[in-house]
Amino acid sequence: MTSDSGQKTSAAEQELYRRYEREQALVQEELLRLAKREREAASEALNTALQRERNNTNEERQRAAQLAMELQGREAELKRQEAFYKEQLGRIERKNAEIYKLTSEQYQEAATKAEEWIKRRNTDPVCASLQSEILKCYQENKHEVLKCSELAKEYQRCVSAAQKELLVNSG
Secondary structure: OHHHHHHHHHHHHHHHHHHHHHHHHHHHHHHHHHHHHHHHHHHHHHHHHHHHHHHHHHHHHHHHHHHHHHHHHHHHHHHHHHHHHHHHHHHHHHHHHHHHHHHHHHHHHHHHHHHHHOOOOOOOOOOHHHHHHHHHHHHHOOOOHHHHHHHHHHHHHHHHHHHHHHHHHHO
């Protein structure tokens, strides 16, 4: 009976061992399925992230292109405004030169009339050096007559001072 019970034990052990191997194989299969699902999920997440990155890159390219177009438009507008203001400045300078010429002519005319009304005196010219400097400045700066404004102011002050002195001395 001992050998009979030994065979039963051995058969039971073999049965247990086979069951163990089957369960081990099932566990291995389950682990392989889980690993496969995890790889698929990771691959899907990676593909989603790559697609999102591509979309972001495309959006950034489109935004950069849009900003470049806006910049070109603004640069064109600035060039247009620059041309407009240069033209306006040219008109103002021409107008200023015309006014100066007219004023000079009126001054000369008034001076001539005044000389006819007032008896002639033997006097030296008033502020002659400033007058020649201002005329020279206007000739040298025909298109930028505002550069001569300080000389013109100085000339006016000189003439006013000479008039006051003349009034004080002759009055």
